[in-house]
Amino acid sequence: MKILVVDDNKDICTLIESILLSDGYDVESCCNPAEYRQKLAIAKPELIITDMLMSGFDGRTLTKEVKRNSETSDIKVMLMSAHPDAAKICTEIGADDFLAKPFEIDDLIDKVEKLLK
Secondary structure, three states: EEEEEEEOHHHHHHHHHHHHHOOOEEOOOOOOHHHHHHHHHHHOEEEEEEEOOEOOOOOOHHHHHHHHHHOOOEEEEEEEOOOOOOOHHHHOOOOOOOEEEEOOOHHHHHHHHOOOO
């Protein structure tokens, strides 16, 4: 299963990538959110895990773009955030799931497994 992690925090990208690689997933990360379109075209992921609020780019915009494009609308999107209204926002914009920050490793793995079934 191919997963693309998009976050402007390199440490978060590395952490999630390491966790999911050790669980057997094929993971690629993009620490410059403005480049996610190029990564998306090359990686052709089944799941995108992205931060909701990033500097210079917004995970909400990413989610809307992916879900509105007929070529990518089947890709699952999981947003992450510590924002108090994040779960509600994720539902409103069509994200497939939400992961509250800070998160437990088991919660991340459980959500990924459910989304990729």
